[in-house]
Amino acid sequence: xxxTVVSPEQAVFDGSADAVVxxxxxxxxxxxxxxxxxxxxxxxxxxxxxQGSAASRFQVAGGFLQVVGDAVRIVAARVDAA
Amino acid sequence: MAKPxxxxxxxxxxxxxxxxxxxxxLVATSKLKRAQDRxxxxxxxxxxxxxxxxxxxxxxxxxxxxxxxxPVGSSRRVALVVxxxxxxxxxxxxxxxxxxxxxxxxxxxxxxxxxxxxxxxKKGITYFKFAKRxxxxxxxxxxxxxxxxxxxxxxxxxxxxxxxGALDAVEVVFAQFKSAVSTPPTTLRILPIAPPRAxxxxxxxxxxxNYILKPSAEAILDQLLPLYVRNQVYRALVETAAAFLxxxxxxxxxxTDNAGDIxxxxxxxxxxARQAQITQELAExxxxxxxxxx
Numbered sequence: 001x002x003x004t005v006v007s008p009e010q011a012v013f014d015g016s017a018d019a020v021v022x023x024x025x026x027x028x029x030x031x032x033x034x035x036x037x038x039x040x041x042x043x044x045x046x047x048x049x050x051q052g053s054a055a056s057r058f059q060v061a062g063g064f065l066q067v068v069g070d071a072v073r074i075v076a077a078r079v080d081a082a
Numbered sequence: 083m084a085k086p087x088x089x090x091x092x093x094x095x096x097x098x099x100x101x102x103x104x105x106x107x108l109v110a111t112s113k114l115k116r117a118q119d120r121x122x123x124x125x126x127x128x129x130x131x132x133x134x135x136x137x138x139x140x141x142x143x144x145x146x147x148x149x150x151x152x153p154v155g156s157s158r159r160v161a162l163v164v165x166x167x168x169x170x171x172x173x174x175x176x177x178x179x180x181x182x183x184x185x186x187x188x189x190x191x192x193x194x195x196x197x198x199x200x201x202x203x204k205k206g207i208t209y210f211k212f213a214k215r216x217x218x219x220x221x222x223x224x225x226x227x228x229x230x231x232x233x234x235x236x237x238x239x240x241x242x243x244x245x246x247g248a249l250d251a252v253e254v255v256f257a258q259f260k261s262a263v264s265t266p267p268t269t270l271r272i273l274p275i276a277p278p279r280a281x282x283x284x285x286x287x288x289x290x291x292n293y294i295l296k297p298s299a300e301a302i303l304d305q306l307l308p309l310y311v312r313n314q315v316y317r318a319l320v321e322t323a324a325a326f327l328x329x330x331x332x333x334x335x336x337x338t339d340n341a342g343d344i345x346x347x348x349x350x351x352x353x354x355a356r357q358a359q360i361t362q363e364l365a366e367x368x369x370x371x372x373x374x375x376x
Contacts, residue, residue: 006130008230008316010123024296039134040296041305063309064302066134075130077309078230 001033001070003049005058007079013049013056020072021048022065029065031072038067046082047074057082086359089352093345100341106171107334110327113226114262117324120227121259124313124320131310138299138306139277146300148245149307152274157195157250161218161240162186164210165256165318166203167326168222173336175257175265175329176205179322182267183255195250202236202319226327228319233312237272241311244273256318257325263332265325272314275307 003020005013020031023045031038044061062077143150164183166176183206187197198218201207207220224232243249252273257265295302 004126006127008124008127008233008313009120011126026296037293038296039138039293039302041302062305064134064306066130073130075127075134077312 001031001035001072003072003074005047005049005060005074005076005079007076012058012079015049015051017049017051017072019048019050020065020074021050022074023047023060024065031065031067033070035067035072037069038065040065042074042076047076086352086355089348089355093348093352096341096344096348100338100345103334103337103341107331107338110331110334114324114327114331117226117320117327118259118262120320121317121324124317128313128317131306131313135303135306135310137293138295138303140299141277143300143303147303147307149241149273149311150275150277153250157190157193159196159198159249160190160251160253161198161200161243161249162190163200163202163236163240163252163254163315163318164206165254165322166201166206166209167322168204168225169326169330170205171333172326172330173333175326175333176203176209178267179255179257180206180209182269186253186255186269198249200236200240224319226323228316228323230312230316232319233316237312237315238308241273241308249273254315254318256322257329259321259324259328262324262328265328270314270318272311275310 001017003013003015003017004011018033022029022031023043025041025043028045029040042060042063042065045059047058047060049056049058058076059080059082060074060076060078063075066073066075145151162183164179166179170176187199190197199210199215201210201217201220202222202224204222207217207222210217221236237252240249240252244252251271253269253271255267255269258268259265
């Protein structure tokens with residue numbers, strides 16, 4: 001599935017991934033390929049984008065996560081390297 | 083005719099001016115490239131916000147969110163955020179922004195509204211101080227590289243005032259960055275938020291109605307609306323910064339070209355003056371020799 005992570009200043013990540021673990025407002029959510037359309041608010045925490053055994057990690061705060069089709073979009077008000 | 087020595091001095095002076103303007107042009111060009119990249123890099127976020135707001139928005143929700151509330155009748159109190167550059171040497175860039183701001187102020191006051199000025203950038207502050215118009219707030223610390231954190235600092239207090247009903251509208255005067263040479267000054271109304279059009283997603287994109295929403299459409303919109311407002315301010319800052327550098331590059335390029343023309347003209351005058359002097363000296367020598375012969 002295709003994953004993009006965008007902050008107000010730039011697109012931080014754009015690529016394919018096997019799994020996403022994101023800090024939603026009420027706890028962690030894991031997104032695997034072929035997830036149903038989904039829209040949730042983000043809290044504060046570490047976002048992981050996994051591809052095989054590698055994982056990209058970002059510290060995010062605020063914003064939302066959107067799943068449409070087989071694309072995941074994380075739109076965060078703040079993104080820092082974790 | 084001017085003395086050759088005087089002309090030589092002026093040529094030197096214009097040459098050093100040209101060296102300075104040429105350097106400023108090059109500096110502005112390289113900064114412009116990076117500023118332009120920032121404008122482009124900010125687009126995916128804005129597009130994502132607009133799209134999701136379009137998906138979630140329903141007209142009946144409008145009543146429930148203070149930030150979406152359209153004022154009844156004419157506005158009584160409006161905050162105008164005027165973004166200008168901190169520096170000059172950029173042609174009519176700042177003057178155009180100030181003119182747009184003045185036009186908008188007159189228009190709003192003509193409609194009977196009180197206008198609070200929020201000035202960003204030294205040039206705007208200097209002008210309105212000169213015009214003896216007090217500003218509600220002013221800051222000069224945002225230079226060529228606005229950051230996303232600057233936007234909430236500017237707009238969050240205004241959002242709070244708007245939500246409490248103390249303000250009826252918030253508008254931003256900034257330079258839209260259409261391209262490096264087209265940067266029209268623009269007034270954008272950021273509050274109340276214009277209801278997103280359902281067609282916002284673009285061609286062929288269907289509105290996804292069956293999202294799983296957590297916690298709920300209202301709660302998500304409640305978080306999204308402030309992000310959207312902040313993003314509009316951030317974009318205004320970034321675009322103005324890029325537009326300023328574009329204007330400065332153009333102004334410095336013109337200055338460099340003009341200096342080149344002046345140097346050419348002076349050089350020609352100098353050569354002619356020098357030649358005239360030599361001719362005259364020769365004529366005097368020849369005249370003197372003739373006189374001695376006689």
